[in-house]
Amino acid sequence: MELRAEGAARFFLRKMKSSNIIYAVQKTDLTLEPGQLAVISGRSGSGKSTLLNMMCGLLKPSEGTVWADGLDLYSLGDGALSRLRNEKFGIIPQGGSGLGSLTILENVMAPALMYGKGKEIRKRAGNLLERFGIAHLSEAFPKELSGGELRRMAIARALILQPEVLFADEPTGDLDDENTALVLSVLRDAADKGAAVMLVTHEGSAAAYGDVLYAMHDGVLSGN
Amino acid sequence: MKFRHFLSVRNLLRRPVRTAALVLLSVFMSFSVFAGSVITASLRNGLESYSARLGADVVVVPYAATTKGTLESVLLQGIPGNFYMEAPLYEKIRRIEGVEVAAPQFYLASATASCCSVAVQLIGFDPDLDFSIQPWIRRSYEKELAEGDIIIGNRISMPTDRILSFYGVDCRVVAQLDETGTGLDTAIYANMDTIAAMIRGAQERNFHYFDDIDPANAVSCVMIKVKDGYDPELVAGNINIHVRKVSASKAGSMISGIAGGLKNVSAVIGLLTAVIWILAVVILAVAFAMISHERRREFAILRTIGATAGMVSGVILGEAAIQSLIGAVCGIALACLAIFPFHTAISSALGLPYLMPRISAVLLYAGLAILFTVAAAAGISAFSAHRVSRQDAGILLREDN
Incomplete structure (x- = not known):
């Protein structure tokens, strides 16, 4: 799947002396192509996460359009857009993202269980947990895990349905070097297997894994 | 799921x-x-x-019973009580204009002494005149009550055919009434002959409270059904005017309280x-x-x-x-x-x-x-x-x- 932002911008209303409108993301054009890992770096508050959320259908742009294989993402109803997120997208949100009442295994299986695709998914979830070194925690609950372990769980969950597009928002924050390398190599691997990957990060070493590099500054995306 | x-x-x-x-x-x-x-x-x-059970248009009791609220204590809370008026007063009441039926009832509290099986309110009625108790008894007992037969209220736990003794009179439980939710559930019902025998028994056993009571010449209260076209309030008023030492109330006023x-x-x-x-x-x-x-x-x-x-x-x-x-x-x-x-x-x-x-x-x-x-x-x-x-x-x- 190809995702393309065309003049996509997002502003928020705030009471300020100069203006009531704050642009988190200025008009932006961005294309995520299958098999390509796009790395977007920038300081905190530069608009990276807002852009990622617009691209993955979680935040409607104030202006412009996001196209998914030629289809306006935000013209879809909530049901269709949610289904698309579930089936085609894998999203790794910033920060802890465990569903506290589910075990780690259930958390990883959740996207599949949500629409009744539970058959044979347990084995795949187990393999992913094994791959990320947290198989021994499959029956634990998120509050029993460290930040790094939770991040690995989130990545496993994002990969469970083999998404066509993978969104990762600061997936290496709080991780040690070893885990950072593991996560970045997993994202690289997903791209190599044909997924379009959007990685938003502070991590300097991430550039080495990317196909296209972007920088974000005050809501303006500058390319490659 | x-x-x-x-x-x-x-x-x-x-x-x-x-x-x-x-x-x-x-x-x-x-x-x-x-x-x-x-x-x-x-x-x-x-x-x-309570309203259905009372069944009367006007209730007449001795004046003393109203000042102590005794009738309501008996009817509502099942507190046993003894209060009486002389039979001639009943005759006067019966002749007041607008009275169609005047049914006397006789209230007798059993004693806690060994002569009585249980301490309850005993209520006697005249089967020929009664219109308030018998329709209710008919629901659980079809036959006429003979002397010595008693019917017990719903909250008295006794099997039928059990013999209970009151002031030396052995009585047979013939039926149990449906629940009313009133004090009458703890009362026992008998005809006037049975009640008279009990009073005689009490007098023989020196219960001085009954010394002056002649069961043939006393009643506790009178339930009145008025003739069609008569206002129960007016009939009660006429009784209060023409018959001394009694208090007549429209049954509705007891219910409205x-x-x-x-x-x-x-x-x-x-x-x-x-x-x-x-x-x-x-x-x-x-x-x-x-x-x-x-x-x-x-x-x-x-x-x-x-x-x-x-x-x-x-x-x-x-x-x-x-x-x-x-x-x-x-x-x-x-x-x-x-x-x-x-x-x-x-x-x-x-x-x-x-x-x-x-x-x-x-x-x-x-x-x-x-x-x-x-x-x-x-x-x-x-x-x-x-x-x-x-x-x-x-x-x-x-x-x-």
């Missing part, structure tokens, strides 16, 4: 303190509405039963229920708003993995429905434990006729209490669910970082 239902159940189980607190609120809600409904219905039934009491008790119950509900609804609304705010990231995470707004709402509503259903059922169970075993104590404490509704009515009240409690919790949580599901997940995630 659908994922959202599974998630709702898990969320409740994994947060036992929060769940218990919300369940407790639902317990209060269903307890108050169910217990309030059953008690109010019992009082209403009691009043209807009780109805007033019932109204007051119902108002207090209604007020308490309203206060509990208002408090519970406010607390639930605040709790759901706070919990939803606290859990907004969790809901945003659900959206990232493909949950629709409806699914997120479904999880919130599901949790509210499950915990309120559990709370409502527990509240009803608690109310049953508090009301049913102690209905006699409640009746005595209120001093009003109290007749439990039928099981079908109780089940209906329970169903409505569950429905109202679950609907209230679902309605309140729906507001929070709507707010949460309306927000962009991207903004919720952004706010939380």
Whole structure:
């Protein structure tokens, strides 16, 4: 799947002396192509996460359009857009993202269980947990895990349905070097297997894994 | 089980303190509405039963009995009492214009001494004239009462054919009456011949209270049915004017006093229920708003993995429905434990006729209490669910970082 932002911008209303409108993301054009890992770096508050959320259908742009294989993402109803997120997208949100009442295994299986695709998914979830070194925690609950372990769980969950597009928002924050390398190599691997990957990060070493590099500054995306 | 239902159940189980607190609120809600409904219905039934049981248009008692409220004590609370007027007064009453039937009754309290099997109110009536007791007796006993036969009230636990002794007179229990919810449930009924034998027995055993009582020449009260076209109030007034040492009251005025009491008790119950509900609804609304705010990231995470707004709402509503259903059922169970075993104590404490509704009515009240409690919790949580599901997940995630 190809995702393309065309003049996509997002502003928020705030009471300020100069203006009531704050642009988190200025008009932006961005294309995520299958098999390509796009790395977007920038300081905190530069608009990276807002852009990622617009691209993955979680935040409607104030202006412009996001196209998914030629289809306006935000013209879809909530049901269709949610289904698309579930089936085609894998999203790794910033920060802890465990569903506290589910075990780690259930958390990883959740996207599949949500629409009744539970058959044979347990084995795949187990393999992913094994791959990320947290198989021994499959029956634990998120509050029993460290930040790094939770991040690995989130990545496993994002990969469970083999998404066509993978969104990762600061997936290496709080991780040690070893885990950072593991996560970045997993994202690289997903791209190599044909997924379009959007990685938003502070991590300097991430550039080495990317196909296209972007920088974000005050809501303006500058390319490659 | 659908994922959202599974998630709702898990969320409740994994947060036992929060769940218990919300369940407790639902317990209060269903307890108050169910217990309030059953008690109010019992009082209403009691009043209807009392009214039907009284059966007369006008009730005449010796003046002394009204000043002490004795007749009402007997009828409402089952407190045994002895009060009498002379038979000539009965004859005068019978001849007052507008009186169609005047049925005398004779009240006799049994003693706690060894001569009597149980201490109860004994009520004698004249089978030829009575129109208030016999229709009620007919429901459980078709035959005429012979001398020595007695019929016991519903709250006296004795099998039929058991022999009970009162002032040395052996009496056979021939039937038990349906419950009335009044003091008459603890009374025993016999014809005038049996009562006369008991009084003679009491006099022989030197119960001095009965020294001056000639059963053939005394009655305790007179139940009057007025002729068609006559106003019971006017007939009662005529009796009060023309017959000395007695007090005649329209039966309706006795009932209206009780109805007033019932109204007051119902108002207090209604007020308490309203206060509990208002408090519970406010607390639930605040709790759901706070919990939803606290859990907004969790809901945003659900959206990232493909949950629709409806699914997120479904999880919130599901949790509210499950915990309120559990709370409502527990509240009803608690109310049953508090009301049913102690209905006699409640009746005595209120001093009003109290007749439990039928099981079908109780089940209906329970169903409505569950429905109202679950609907209230679902309605309140729906507001929070709507707010949460309306927000962009991207903004919720952004706010939380």
